[in-house]
Every structure is written in structure tokens, then in C-alpha cells.
Amino acid sequence: MVGLSDKALWECLSQVSDPEIPAISIVDLGIVRSVRPCADGGCEIVITPTYSGCPAMHVIEENIRQVLQAGGMENIQVHTQLSPAWTTDWITEAGKEKLRAFGIAPPAQRAMRTSGTIDISALSVIDDVEIACPQCGSIKTRLISQFGSTACKALYRCGDCLEPFDYFKPH
Numbered sequence: 001m002v003g004l005s006d007k008a009l010w011e012c013l014s015q016v017s018d019p020e021i022p023a024i025s026i027v028d029l030g031i032v033r034s035v036r037p038c039a040d041g042g043c044e045i046v047i048t049p050t051y052s053g054c055p056a057m058h059v060i061e062e063n064i065r066q067v068l069q070a071g072g073m074e075n076i077q078v079h080t081q082l083s084p085a086w087t088t089d090w091i092t093e094a095g096k097e098k099l100r101a102f103g104i105a106p107p108a109q110r111a112m113r114t115s116g117t118i119d120i121s122a123l124s125v126i127d128d129v130e131i132a133c134p135q136c137g138s139i140k141t142r143l144i145s146q147f148g149s150t151a152c153k154a155l156y157r158c159g160d161c162l163e164p165f166d167y168f169k170p171h
């Protein structure tokens, strides 16, 4: 049995969207850490959840299996790796573009990681960084709330187009 190449595996995985932000794939988010074709024609996929205990992880695993099975893959092993913890630094440039197109401002800074795990519920942004409005690009934006649609996002409002938007907090 001939398995899929590395490249084909990555291409398949880039069709798996994030359950919370369907506009962005798990590859764009940096959730997929490694892919390895195995000698038996199967493959081993290593993923790191965006935060530990992420309930979407089972959905992601299932979606990975479905996409790879549809691509003719058998013996799919999906491993979850919790350390090192996922960071917004792993979001690709293409991923940041897709976030913007989806109306979410991507992290404007690198994560200031102090230790392995972070408490998402205590994650806050310091309101001294210019965050560009994903709708109109204006930097006349203002922090409204430390928490947006999810704990890992903050809520901002644009002073030009007046639209509120989520900002993905660097972490």
C-alpha cells in the first residue's frame, strides 16, 4: 500500500477548518505540529490544542480522520501534544490574513510567554498597542472589554467605521 506524501498530507489537513473559526484551517492556526507518513502506508499526525481542555479537540481529531480517509488514507494516528503549549505565534501569515477577512484582528505582538501554561480567563491586553480595525484598517480603535466572543479574544470598537470587533490576544 502506498501512503500519501508529506506534502499531500499537509494539503489534506489544510482543508480541516477550526471548529471555532471556520474561516481558518488547523494548519493556518499552527495546531498541526507534525505529520509523518508511516511504513505501513498510514500516518501519524501530532496536534496541539489552542488551549488545554479545548472541547473542540475531539471534533478536530474526527475531522482529520475524515479528510484523510477521504484521501485514501488508512491507519491514521492522531496524537495530542500538550507541551510546549500552543501560542498565537504559531498562526501563519496566511492565517492572520484569513482572521482579518473573517473580522478578527490577529495578534499584533509576539506572545510574552513566561511559563508553559497560561490562564486564559486571566488573559488581558494592555491597551497601548495599536490594533488595526479588520474592517477598515483604521488604527483609531479602542478597547471595550478584555473579553470578546471567547476568553482568548478582547472586544474592541473602531472609531472610524464604529464596528466592534474581536482581537485575538497574543498568548
Ligand SMILES: [Zn+2]
Pocket: 133, 134, 135, 136, 137, 138, 158, 159, 160, 161, 162, 163
Ligand atoms: Zn473600522
